Amino acid sequence: MALEHELIMYIDNVKDDKRFAHLNGISDLAKLMVQTRKHLSYPLIYRLLKLTLVLPVATATVEMCFSAMKLVKSDLRNQIGDVFLSDCLVSAIEKEAFANVSNDDVINHFQKMKTHMERL
Numbered sequence: 001m002a003l004e005h006e007l008i009m010y011i012d013n014v015k016d017d018k019r020f021a022h023l024n025g026i027s028d029l030a031k032l033m034v035q036t037r038k039h040l041s042y043p044l045i046y047r048l049l050k051l052t053l054v055l056p057v058a059t060a061t062v063e064m065c066f067s068a069m070k071l072v073k074s075d076l077r078n079q080i081g082d083v084f085l086s087d088c089l090v091s092a093i094e095k096e097a098f099a100n101v102s103n104d105d106v107i108n109h110f111q112k113m114k115t116h117m118e119r120l
Contacts (some may be wrong), residue, residue, distance in 0.1 A: 002044060003044045003045075003048070006042055006044045006045055007044075007045060009042070010038075010042045010045050013038070013041075013042075014038075017036070019032060019036065020032060026049060026052055026053060027053060029049060030046070030049045030050065030053060033045075033046055033049070034046075064093065065089070065093055068089055068092040068093045069085075069089055071092065073085060
């Protein structure tokens with residue numbers, strides 16, 4: 001009900017403001033709301049605009065994660081635990097970040113750990 005009431009007031013307010021007449025899209029509307037400080041007066045409308053702008057990126061990110069999970073959790077790895085699966089997914093999804101880490105760095109880090117018995 002609050003969103004409906006705020007939307008009615010917002011439409012009446014924006015109709016009278018000529019700065020909102022020639023916008024090219026939702027992103028321009030969100031930017032102009034911040035510039036005119038209307039995002040403070042109409043926080044629910046502004047939140048709705050932000051969610052609309054973020055939705056395509058969030059959807060693509062979730063789809064990428066599920067694609068990685070499909071590759072990692074194959075029939076051969078179907079019995080792995082949640083922690084190991086999570087670790088595998090992080091390394092599969094964040095390939096760019098792990099591309100900068102050398103094998104020597106990983107070996108040195110592992111050797112400095114106190115919980116193993118052997119040196120590599």
